[in-house]
Amino acid sequence: MPELPEVETIARHLKAQLVGQYIGQVEVRWPRCIATPTATQFAHEFVGREILDVGRRGKFVIVSLSESKFLLVHLRMTGRLILEDASHPGTSEEITLDPHTHVIFYFVSGKALCFRDTRKFGRLYLVNEPAEIVGDLGPEPLSDDLTPQALYELLRGHRKRLKPLLADQRLLAGLGNIYIDEALWEARIHPLRHAHTLSVEEAARLHTAIRTVLSRAIKNLGTTLRDYRTPLGELGEHQEALAVYGRQGEPCPRCGEPIRREVVGGRGTWYCPSCQRRNES
DNA sequence: AAGAGACCCTGGATGC
DNA sequence: TGCATCCAGGGTCTCT
Numbered sequence: 001m002p003e004l005p006e007v008e009t010i011a012r013h014l015k016a017q018l019v020g021q022y023i024g025q026v027e028v029r030w031p032r033c034i035a036t037p038t039a040t041q042f043a044h045e046f047v048g049r050e051i052l053d054v055g056r057r058g059k060f061v062i063v064s065l066s067e068s069k070f071l072l073v074h075l076r077m078t079g080r081l082i083l084e085d086a087s088h089p090g091t092s093e094e095i096t097l098d099p100h101t102h103v104i105f106y107f108v109s110g111k112a113l114c115f116r117d118t119r120k121f122g123r124l125y126l127v128n129e130p131a132e133i134v135g136d137l138g139p140e141p142l143s144d145d146l147t148p149q150a151l152y153e154l155l156r157g158h159r160k161r162l163k164p165l166l167a168d169q170r171l172l173a174g175l176g177n178i179y180i181d182e183a184l185w186e187a188r189i190h191p192l193r194h195a196h197t198l199s200v201e202e203a204a205r206l207h208t209a210i211r212t213v214l215s216r217a218i219k220n221l222g223t224t225l226r227d228y229r230t231p232l233g234e235l236g237e238h239q240e241a242l243a244v245y246g247r248q249g250e251p252c253p254r255c256g257e258p259i260r261r262e263v264v265g266g267r268g269t270w271y272c273p274s275c276q277r278r279n280e281s
Numbered sequence: 282a283a284g285a286g287a288c289c290c291t292g293g294a295t296g297c
Numbered sequence: 298t299g300c301a302t303c304c305a306g307g308g309t310c311t312c313t
Contacts, residue, residue, distance in 0.1 A: 001306065059307085076307050078291085100291095119290045121307070160283060167307080177306070226293090265284075267306065 079122030
């Protein structure tokens with residue numbers, strides 16, 4: 001489940017490997033993963049274009065192409081972007097055999113970029129402006145614009161419980177199930193607290209926690225629980241550093257109390273019942 | 282506005 | 298061992 005740190009890692013790797021590369025052709029094997037335009041049109045549009053830049057917005061990878069087009073990729077649960085060597089036809093198992101490789105970008109250099117996705121939730125978009133897709137995303141959690149005060153103001157305007165609210169990409173862009181639980185634990189705030197009840201001090205703690213947790217995870221190249229890989233096939237390392245996510249019954253690293261799991265808004269939620277008290281101050 | 286539930290998918294885990 | 302069923306989960310949608 002790639003979230004901000006995983007997508008950031010992927011974008012950085014792709015940027016280092018792909019800027020300046022020219023696309024020879026594109027093969028779409030599973031058309032339904034192309035959100036826009038049609039799969040045929042999508043494949044057509046890439047031929048001859050150069051990769052100018054690769055970046056990230058929220059959980060989207062954004063690839064800037066020559067002649068003003070943008071490829072946006074959302075990996076959802078199990079999506080991967082994997083670099084392969086396709087210079088010798090038939091040598092890459094990923095390309096020839098893998099049943100989960102749905103789109104392949106062949107570069108004239110002999111490199112190839114494969115979009116792979118077992119659960120088929122991921123989507124690719126080819127647009128004239130990224131804003132067509134990412135226009136209504138909230139601020140980037142790591143940007144200077146998101147001050148503690150700004151986060152306090154954002155939260156004050158909502159009565160929802162924190163867990164589902166922080167997962168709403170229109171509030172903040174890039175947080176998902178793992179890092180929300182980790183950040184709330186770090187900030188010692190209960191996931192079911194109602195957003196508008198947070199004090200200035202608590203919002204500031206959450207602000208610090210979100211940024212600390214995300215930065216640390218980026219340093220560790222992301223969290224690999226099962227599917228996530230960097231474009232070079234490497235595993236992330238942050239799973240070792242998780243405090244609560246997926247750890248029900250294990251002792252809280254801060255106080256030793258067993259970690260509890262609850263389903264909130266249909267999503268598994270892990271927290272420490274002792275460090276993260278529910279009473280609203 | 283908030284919350285619940287369905288849906289999209291498949292592989293791994295669980296149950297008999 | 299073998300088969301059926303359950304489950305996870307980001308985002309989007311519908312219904313209450």
